[in-house]
Amino acid sequence: MSDQEPTSDSEKDPGNGMQPPERPVPQGTAVRQEDEPDVRFTYANERTFLAWNRTALALIATGVAATQLLPKLQVEWGRRLLGLPLIALGAVVAAESLRQWRANQRAMRRGDPLPRSRMPVVLTIGIVAVGAIAVALTAAGSR
Amino acid sequence: MSPVGTTSDPAEAGLAGERTVLAWNRSGLAVVVCVAVLLRHVWPLHGTDQEVALGLIAGAVVVWAIVLAVLTLSSGTRGAGVPHGANVFRLMTAGTLLLAVVGFLASFAVS
Numbered sequence: 257m258s259d260q261e262p263t264s265d266s267e268k269d270p271g272n273g274m275q276p277p278e279r280p281v282p283q284g285t286a287v288r289q290e291d292e293p294d295v296r297f298t299y300a301n302e303r304t305f306l307a308w309n310r311t312a313l314a315l316i317a318t319g320v321a322a323t324q325l326l327p328k329l330q331v332e333w334g335r336r337l338l339g340l341p342l343i344a345l346g347a348v349v350a351a352e353s354l355r356q357w358r359a360n361q362r363a364m365r366r367g368d369p370l371p372r373s374r375m376p377v378v379l380t381i382g383i384v385a386v387g388a389i390a391v392a393l394t395a396a397g398s399r
Numbered sequence: 400m401s402p403v404g405t406t407s408d409p410a411e412a413g414l415a416g417e418r419t420v421l422a423w424n425r426s427g428l429a430v431v432v433c434v435a436v437l438l439r440h441v442w443p444l445h446g447t448d449q450e451v452a453l454g455l456i457a458g459a460v461v462v463w464a465i466v467l468a469v470l471t472l473s474s475g476t477r478g479a480g481v482p483h484g485a486n487v488f489r490l491m492t493a494g495t496l497l498l499a500v501v502g503f504l505a506s507f508a509v510s
Contacts, residue, residue, distance in 0.1 A: 295412050295415070295416075296408075296411060296412055296415045299412075299415040299416055299418070299419045300415065302419050302422070302483065302488075303418060303419050303422045305488060305491075306419075306422040306423060306425070306426045306491075307422070309426055309429075309491055309492070309495055310425060310426050310429045312495050312499075313426075313429040313430060313432075313433045313495060313498070314429065316433055316495070316498050316499050316502050317429075317432060317433040317436045317502075319502060319506070320433075320436050320437055320440075320502040320505060320506065321436055323502075323505070323506035324436075324439070324440040324505070324506070325439075335506075336506055336507075339506055340503065340506060343499050343502045343503050343506070344499075344503075346495070346499050347495075347496055347499035347500075350492050350495035350496055350499065351492060351496065353492065354488055354489065354492040357488055358485070
């Protein structure tokens with residue numbers, strides 16, 4: 257998606273936006289022979305990171321609320337069975353969002369295709385698993 | 400990372416920057432809510448504690464907004480903000496992971 261624009265822009269206006277960076281370069285990113293991507297794509301990547309991070313925060317908050325605010329269930333450790341996987345999933349999503357941001361930024365600089373994200377699959381499986389736990393707890397509690 | 404990068408349409412880049420600043424603000428609010436949910440357990444609110452808690456939450460929002468503004472202005476102004484450096488993303492991720500660890504530990508403190 258962003259393969260061509262940075263190159264063409266820098267050719268049109270070689271002095272614009274190609275100054276040495278003011279902030280540290282991300283670790284593991286080779287600077288040489290890499291073009292700065294169109295700023296719109298950099299912003300889009302940043303917003304994607306933030307959206308995943310908010311998802312992680314929501315999962316953590318939901319997990320904490322489940323363990324602390326739900327009434328006691330009939331099943332021992334029922335609230336923790338619900339809340340702890342959500343907190344763990346939030347932590348995984350947070351860590352993975354940083355890795356994905358780095359990978360996207362690197363791919364855009366090199367003009368490579370963007371790497372596929374595993375996060376939607378992980379998130380879906382996690383939420384379905386927690387839903388299944390909730391159904392099982394409800395069924396066990398109604399006996 | 401270049402602070403500005405290149406684009407063929409300055410207006411569109413400005414709007415993209417504005418959307419990004421809004422996204423940072425939403426993330427800040429999400430952090431505040433998450434911390435508030437965590438504190439709700441360790442700090443049962445009685446009497447004037449509610450006003451104190453509300454004040455703390457409001458203060459946290461103001462601090463977040465100020466930090467965001469300083470980061471934006473110090474990294475080369477472009478009106479609606481500029482892409483942030485990798486350290487900001489690391490800090491955000493580390494903070495989220497810290498909240499997860501605290502939430503994990505707090506869940507075992509439930510009576």
